[in-house]
Amino acid sequence: HLLNYLTLYIGYLVALFTRRKQGLHDLVASTYVVDQWAYTGFPERQERGLGTVATVILVIWAVLMLLGVGLVILAGIAASF
Structure with a gap:
């Protein structure tokens, strides 16, 4: 999860755009979370x-x-005055 911290937690948002819903930490570790209903009768x-x-x-x-x-942006504007 250090990777997600260093990327301002954008690493978690990567899961929105991957087919298996893997975050950055999952991609680096070659893991993924399995849906609890994926391997059941439901x-x-x-x-x-x-x-x-x-x-x-x-x-x-x-x-x-x-x-x-x-x-x-406000700090930048204030600093310019």
């Missing part, structure tokens, strides 16, 4: 989309990133 219970918790976390992350960028 494959219809597999979720293809993001869950509520993942959506909320992504929204919070995006807001915090925008606030951080905004603060850096």
